[in-house]
Amino acid sequence: MSEVTEPTLLIDRFGRRVNYLRISVTDRCDFRCLYCMEETMTFLPRAQILTLEEIYALAKAFTELGVEKIRITGGEPLVRNGVLQLVEQVAELPGLIELVMTTNGSQLEKFAKPLSDAGIKRLNISLDTLNAGKFKILTRNGDLKTVLKGIEAAKKAGFHRLKINAVILKNRNHDEVADLVRFAIKHEIDISFIEEMPLGVVSQHNRYEAYYSSEEIKQDLLQQFTLLPSTTKTGGPSNYFQVQGTGTRVGFISPHSHNFCSDCNRVRLTAEGRLLLCLGNEHSMDMKQVLRANPGNHEIVKQAIIQAMQIKPEKHEFVLSDQPVILRHMNVTGG
Numbered sequence: 001m002s003e004v005t006e007p008t009l010l011i012d013r014f015g016r017r018v019n020y021l022r023i024s025v026t027d028r029c030d031f032r033c034l035y036c037m038e039e040t041m042t043f044l045p046r047a048q049i050l051t052l053e054e055i056y057a058l059a060k061a062f063t064e065l066g067v068e069k070i071r072i073t074g075g076e077p078l079v080r081n082g083v084l085q086l087v088e089q090v091a092e093l094p095g096l097i098e099l100v101m102t103t104n105g106s107q108l109e110k111f112a113k114p115l116s117d118a119g120i121k122r123l124n125i126s127l128d129t130l131n132a133g134k135f136k137i138l139t140r141n142g143d144l145k146t147v148l149k150g151i152e153a154a155k156k157a158g159f160h161r162l163k164i165n166a167v168i169l170k171n172r173n174h175d176e177v178a179d180l181v182r183f184a185i186k187h188e189i190d191i192s193f194i195e196e197m198p199l200g201v202v203s204q205h206n207r208y209e210a211y212y213s214s215e216e217i218k219q220d221l222l223q224q225f226t227l228l229p230s231t232t233k234t235g236g237p238s239n240y241f242q243v244q245g246t247g248t249r250v251g252f253i254s255p256h257s258h259n260f261c262s263d264c265n266r267v268r269l270t271a272e273g274r275l276l277l278c279l280g281n282e283h284s285m286d287m288k289q290v291l292r293a294n295p296g297n298h299e300i301v302k303q304a305i306i307q308a309m310q311i312k313p314e315k316h317e318f319v320l321s322d323q324p325v326i327l328r329h330m331n332v333t334g335g
Helices: 052-064 083-091 108-118 132-139 144-156 174-186 214-222 287-293 298-311
Strands: 020-024 069-073 098-103 122-126 161-167 190-194 227-229 239-243 249-253 266-269 274-276 284-286
Touching: 020 052, 052 069, 052 083, 052 287, 052 298, 069 083, 083 098, 083 108, 108 122, 108 144, 122 144, 132 144, 144 161, 161 174, 174 190, 174 214, 214 227, 214 249, 274 287, 284 287, 284 298, 287 298
Parallel strands: 020 069, 020 266, 069 098, 098 122, 122 161, 161 190, 190 249
Antiparallel strands: 227 239, 239 249, 266 274, 274 284
């Protein structure tokens, strides 16, 4: 009888286990959020992005190496043709505990139930404001009513949990944090507040002046809510609090004020096939090149992933500047 061997786990140089993969299936989006990209973007030619078959092959390799959680992102993932079929396939991978997605909500009225049926367990939905005028300004072309209808559809679709993600900018939407929490409580969903990620050059605001820290948001909320420390963890960087007397959790993602690198368990696969080892650094491996140079050789792909762990940096060095160190925009990185 042959011995049963444990799967090789992904461990970096600092002893951190990587068990969470974020996959960007497209850099394209039907919004143009001002903190995410420029209004006029040049998107990748189709030939340069991974095929759905290649994305599945990489997801399979990662789960065989101990990855237990995969998040499908974009751009906006639901504008990629065939994404539903990809979700169905990835959801069936042995060893995968949770398949989740981040979306801007624009396509949810149509896709919420099919996504739930296909195997998505949780959804994160971007919603930075409840003011239709502000929404138009922040997204440049989005329609708030469409997203709210999408959230309603998602509530009915049977997901295990829903969460709003809100990027907070001073003098843009920082005065809405309590309203956003009340919205989350009303709809019995969670919410995370995010400090702006300084990725890519932006032209419509000064990141230093727009910075509004998680601590400032928390102090604003404490004037109206009681926030109880929570041990809840979802595998990501959010630090959660329970809103007393409700089922809603409030999370804070604080890349500037509370660096979360010491226990980072994540890597990102970009739409063009770069395996990014850190959100705030350029350390990466070209998995598309590995795949296409070794068609059908699954073991070489897995070995490349294992080797990539050795270049995962200890931490990011985010700088609040209009000339960021990282020039790629968030839509290219993968939310």
